[in-house]
Every structure is written in structure tokens, then in C-alpha cells.
Amino acid sequence: MLPAPLERLVEELQRLPSVGPKTAQRLAFYILSSPQKQAEALAQALIDVKTKLTSCEVCGNISDGPVCAICSDARRDRKLLCVVPTVKELLAIERTFVYKGLYHVLGGLISPLDGIGPDEIGLDSLKERLQTADVEELIIATNSTVAGEATVLYITKMLEGTDLRITRLATGLPVGGDIEYADENTLGRALSGRMAVTANSAF
Amino acid sequence: MLPAPLERLVEELQRLPSVGPKTAQRLAFYILSSPQKQAEALAQALIDVKTKLTSCEVCGNISDGPVCAICSDARRDRKLLCVVPTVKELLAIERTFVYKGLYHVLGGLISPLDGIGPDEIGLDSLKERLQTADVEELIIATNSTVAGEATVLYITKMLEGTDLRITRLATGLPVGGDIEYADENTLGRALSGRMAVTANSAF
Numbered sequence: 514m515l516p517a518p519l520e521r522l523v524e525e526l527q528r529l530p531s532v533g534p535k536t537a538q539r540l541a542f543y544i545l546s547s548p549q550k551q552a553e554a555l556a557q558a559l560i561d562v563k564t565k566l567t568s569c570e571v572c573g574n575i576s577d578g579p580v581c582a583i584c585s586d587a588r589r590d591r592k593l594l595c596v597v598p599t600v601k602e603l604l605a606i607e608r609t610f611v612y613k614g615l616y617h618v619l620g621g622l623i624s625p626l627d628g629i630g631p632d633e634i635g636l637d638s639l640k641e642r643l644q645t646a647d648v649e650e651l652i653i654a655t656n657s658t659v660a661g662e663a664t665v666l667y668i669t670k671m672l673e674g675t676d677l678r679i680t681r682l683a684t685g686l687p688v689g690g691d692i693e694y695a696d697e698n699t700l701g702r703a704l705s706g707r708m709a710v711t712a713n714s715a716f
Numbered sequence: 717m718l719p720a721p722l723e724r725l726v727e728e729l730q731r732l733p734s735v736g737p738k739t740a741q742r743l744a745f746y747i748l749s750s751p752q753k754q755a756e757a758l759a760q761a762l763i764d765v766k767t768k769l770t771s772c773e774v775c776g777n778i779s780d781g782p783v784c785a786i787c788s789d790a791r792r793d794r795k796l797l798c799v800v801p802t803v804k805e806l807l808a809i810e811r812t813f814v815y816k817g818l819y820h821v822l823g824g825l826i827s828p829l830d831g832i833g834p835d836e837i838g839l840d841s842l843k844e845r846l847q848t849a850d851v852e853e854l855i856i857a858t859n860s861t862v863a864g865e866a867t868v869l870y871i872t873k874m875l876e877g878t879d880l881r882i883t884r885l886a887t888g889l890p891v892g893g894d895i896e897y898a899d900e901n902t903l904g905r906a907l908s909g910r911m912a913v914t915a916n917s918a919f
Contacts, residue, residue: 514810516780518768522761528754530746531739541765542804543733545778549766551731556759558725562744563752565721575748577719601745607717 519545571642573618573635575600583607583616590614592649596639596668598622598661602654614652617642622660623667631667640671650678657684683708722748774845776821776838778803786810786819793817795852799842799871801825801864805857817855820845825863826870834870843874853881860887886911 515523519541526537544552568574569581576582583589593614597603603616619634631637643651653668655661669679685703686695695703718726722744729740747755771777772784779785786792796817800806806819822837834840846854856871858864872882888906889898898906 514807516769516778516785518761518764518780519778522758522765525754525758525761528750528758529743531742536734539734540732544762545765545769547731551728552762552766555725555728555731556762558721558728559747559755559759559762561721562725562748563755566719566748575719575722577721582719604717 568618572616573600573620574603574616588613591647593652594643594646594648594650595652595654597654598634598656598664606654614650619664622655622658623664624660625663631671634664636668636671639668643672643675643677648677650680653679653681655681771821775819776803776823777806777819791816794850796855797846797849797851797853798855798857800857801837801859801867809857817853822867825858825861826866827863828866834874837867839871839874842871846875846878846880851880853883856882856884858884 522541522544523537526532526540527534532540565577566575567579569576569584570579571584572581574581574583590613594617595606595612595614596617596619597606598619598621600618603618606612617639619636619639621629621634623629623631623634651672653665655664665681672679683706684699685706686692686699692700725744725747726737726740729735729743730737735743768780769778770782772779772787773782774787775784777784777786793816797820798809798815798817799820799822800809801822801824803821806821809815820842822839822842824832824837826832826834826837854875856868858867868884875882886909887902888909889895889902895903
């Protein structure tokens with residue numbers, strides 16, 4: 514019913530996550546009626562992302578060169594290393610502007626039920642990196658899911674005996690969170706992980 | 717924060733309707749992790765839609781040749797002409813498989829408040845077409861909005877005096893619609909436009 518080129522665009526758009534037939538058709542019509550330059554810019558951006566980007570040789574972050582912008586930034590604290598499951602968590606942490614150390618991007622989380630073990634997510638290369646790098650603290654930033662906890666546990670065991678300080682993200686009430694409405698798990702963890710109040714940190 | 721090629725893809729995706737920053741980033745990451753062939757196919761489809769498609773010389777439908785598939789289909793009834801505001805309405809009618817005539821695609825609807833008059837939507841070319849084409853019935857398929865009604869009115873006035881039969885889509889209860897919950901306008905129109913029941917049409 515649609516001319517072949519339009520039909521093909523609708524099909525290709527439908528492959529994107531959470532784009533159904535109706536959305537794909539709406540987007541295709543929008544592109545049909547938009548300036549040719551805009552469609553070309555989007556097409557070029559798609560190609561560039563696949564051809565110009567690689568993984569950073571050091572940390573696994575996405576990068577447009579062999580070493581990513583974070584690893585090659587001299588102002589970064591090389592004694593701090595944050596382990597993240599994927600680049601998405603790295604970007605979320607970067608958005609906070611709080612962290613000034615380096616990263617190590619894994620290939621996901623350990624999940625024995627899905628057949629994903631330590632080697633599949635590249636924990637061997639983390640161990641290698643730690644042997645040569647001058648790291649003092651390793652921050653493990655995973656969600657507190659079963660797979661996240663398993664990964665934290667494995668990394669802690671793997672590094673037992675080294676003098677590396679291993680930490681993880683604090684669990685507790687979100688900023689602005691209400692004690693009355695917090696779920697029992699979060700409130701329980703916020704209690705057991707209570708933090709000392711000092712004159713400087715209280716406000 | 718993101719490498720330049722990824723940042724640019726996110727920006728380009730954000731130009732699409734109802735794609736915000738979060739969705740654009742999610743889509744960009746999906747493309748980053750999808751096979752190169754898929755990104756290339758989408759890029760090519762985008763280019764093809766802009767370069768290989770034109771408007772049908774006869775009816776204004778989108779087409780991959782000078783005359784569209786509908787206009788060049790010999791099985792179509794050339795005595796029936798359906799006027800639609802845009803290609804979207806044409807496609808909606810085609811999806812019903814009920815209509816076997818030809819189309820005339822306008823460039824929207826008359827809207828004096830927005831400075832859109834009869835010439836802006838190409839009603840002059842409709843008049844021209846009707847002078848040479850052997851059309852017996854003209855079906856005006858517009859939504860029943862102010863602009864839709866204005867367009868119906870204008871076309872009817874424009875063709876006054878010709879022996880063309882002018883019709884429009886029926887207004888009434890939707891199939892499966894509930895009388896109890898129908899709005900007053902729809903129910904009122906369904907009443908005043910009530911249809912004769914014959915032995916054949918009752919079920």
C-alpha cells in the first residue's frame with residue numbers, strides 16, 4: 514500500500530526499541546515531509562556512530578579514539594577506580610559531576626542462571642588492570658539486584674588479600690525521600706548504614 | 717560528556733516528533749550496540765525516502781514514479797473521486813479495502829484564521845482535474861473540524877451547477893459504539909442521518 518521506500522523506512526524504524534507500527538509510520542511521514550538535509554544529517558549520524566566509535570582500550574568506555582576522553586584527562590584522580598556494568602551507568606555517574614576518578618566498564622553483570630560468568634563480563638581484565646595500575650580505592654557501582662550483588666561479591670572475593678579499599682554506592686533514602694513512604698528494605702538499609710553527622714555535613 | 721558522534725546522533729534523533737532527550741539517548745545506545753548492517757539499512761532507508769519518492773502528478777499521493785500505484789491501477793473505478801486533506805487520510809481509507817475509486821490529495825484544509833485559503837491547498841487543481849476527468853461522484857473525506865467543514869463548504873460551492881454527485885463520509889455511532897455513552901453531537905447526527913434497514917443490510 515505504501516510505496517516501497519516508505520515501507521522499508523517504516524520497517525527499519527520498527528526495529529528500534531519501543532517503536533511500534535503506528536509510531537514508525539508517524540516518524541516515517543515526518544521524515545518524508547522534513548527537509549532533505551535533516552534526513553541526511555540523521556543518516557550520517559547513524560553511520561558515524563557505527564564507524565567512528567570504538568571501545569576505550571583502557572576502560573571500555575565508548576570513545577572516538579583508542580583511549581577515551583576520561584582516561585586521557587590528566588586532571589582525573591588515577592587512585593580512584595569505579596567499576597560499572599555498562600557505559601550507561603558511567604554516563605549517569607558523570608552527570609553528577611561528583612566523581613573525579615577513572616572507570617572500568619564491564620560487559621554486564623554476573624548471572625549464573627543466564628550462563629554469564631566472571632570471564633564473560635571481563636573481570637579477568639579488571640584484575641590485570643589492577644595489577645599494573647596504581648589504584649587505592651575500587652568503587653563498585655551496580656544496581657542492588659541479584660546479579661548486581663553477585664558481581665559485588667565476586668569482585669570482593671577476587672581481590673581478597675590485596676590492600677585495595679573496596680567500596681560501593683550508599684543505599685538509603687533518596688534525596689527528598691519521605692521516611693513514611695520509604696519501602697522497608699530501603700529504610701532498613703538507611704538505618705543500618707546510618708552516617709555520622711558533623712558540623713560540616715549536617716546541611 | 718558523550719563522544720561527538722554519539723552526541724550528534726542523540727541531537728538528530730531529538731528532532732523527531734515525540735522523541736525527548738531520554739528516548740533519543742536510549743535509541744542512540746541501542747543503535748551503538750546493534751549490528752552495523754542494521755544502522756546502515758536505516759540510514760539508507762532515510763535517504764531513499766527523500767530521494768526516491770515524489771508526489772503523483774495526477775492525484776498528489778506519494779509515489780515512486782511520476783504516477784502513483786493507485787492512479788495507474790486499471791481496476792480502479794475512475795468515476796469515483798475521493799478528496800482527502802493529506803496522504804494520511806488516503807492511507808487510512810486504503811486500509812479499509814472498501815473504496816475502489818481514485819483520490820485527490822489536497823495540501824491540507826482551508827483555515828482562514830491561519831491564512832490558508834483555497835489556492836494554498838490546491839483546490840484550483842482539483843477543479844481543473846474535474847473538468848477533464850470523467851468523474852461522477854466526488855466523496856469529500858475530511859474530519860468534522862471547523863477547517864474540515866469549511867473545506868467541504870467551499871468545494872460544494874465551487875462545484876455548484878455541475879452535475880457531479882458530491883458526498884461525504886457518514887457521521888454516526890462507531891461500530892460497536894454504545895448509545896448510552898455516545899456524545900450528544902454524535903448521537904444527534906446518527907439520528908438525523910438514520911439509514912434505511914433492508915433485509916440485506918440489517919446484519
